[in-house]
Amino acid sequence: MTKEKIVSIEDRIPKLKQARKKKANRRLVFYLSIFFFLLSIIVYLQSPLSNVKTIVVTGNSLYPEEKVIEQSGINNDTNIWTIQKEEIMNTLEKNPIVDKVTVETRLPWTVEIQLIEHERIGYIKKEDDYYPILGNGEVLSESKNDRLTGDAPLLVNFTDKKILIEMSEELSKLPTNIFNIISEIHWSQADLNSKEITLFMSDGFMVESSIRDFSEKMKVYPSIAAQLDPNAEGIIHIGVGAYFEPYNQEITEEEIITNDNEE
Structure with missing residues (x-):
């Protein structure tokens, strides 16, 4: 039978005191750390x-x-x-x-x-300089160039601010592949159709259309141009319907109706 070692209370007291002292020191370090952390935040907030x-x-x-x-x-x-x-x-x-x-x-x-x-959607010419036009119709009068950069079409005769804004908004909604091949847009200022415009495309065709719903109407342009002879000369009409009118050739009313029905 083994004999258990008996530890007296006198032996235990120093160890208990030492353990309590270590615990108190750790608590003090913890509180001091929080204090200096908060102090550093206050200093940071109140200083430069x-x-x-x-x-x-x-x-x-x-x-x-x-x-x-x-x-x-x-x-x-x-x-x-x-x-x-x-x-x-x-x-x-x-x-x-x-x-x-x-x-x-x-x-x-x-x-x-x-x-x-706002995206740059075109240029307008004033005297001998070209000024960028944004998608909201704003003309940047402080940013002028003496020549076109070719990254957006030239807008001609857009002297009415409301018409310019409407045209700009339509251009900003135009698919990129179509926007990139428009060289010039001319507002006709016609009395019967105040929204009528003529486009000159970089692939050689002319387009007659309207500002109203222009971005939607022009989505058919690539498929129409793809069916035409690249050497053909004429005007592509895109409105209620779409048809091609060769130069120096009259399009009869019957032909127009037929083309519109095909659409």
Whole structure:
């Protein structure tokens, strides 16, 4: 039979005191860590350490970065926690170039402003210069070129602002493959049909159509052009129906009705 070792209370007391002391030290370290952590946050929030140091602007091609930053009202004295995102977005979206704005803060001191600009859908000529037109019909009077770049069609005779806006909105909805082959668009300003337009296409054809529902009507253009001889000369009429009219050849009423019925 083994004899159990008996530990006296005197031997246990020092060990209990040591264990309690270690536990108290750990608790003190924990509370001190929380204290200094909270203190560092307060110092960060109240000091220039939380001021904006970096402003990143993305998505802009027509709107200069320095103008975006200036109109946002953000600078190196702005505390990142005081930034009013909605207010900045509303301010920047007042610019006719801008369609949509998002503002994000990246701790500790970075602000990102992302723009979606209205698409450039054409050019208008004034005197000897060409000015870009946006999808909302806005003409960028500050961005002029002495020659066309070929990335969008030239709009001719669009002297009426409402007509220009309507045409611009239709062009912005046009499929890219069709938009890219339009060289010029002329507004006829006809009394009987104020929405009548004539298009000159880069594949050699002319098109007569209307501004009303233009983006929908022009979707048939590729299939019509594909059926025609590339060397054929004439006008493609796209309206209620669609038909091809060769130059110097009259289209009878019967032929037009037949083509419309085929559509």
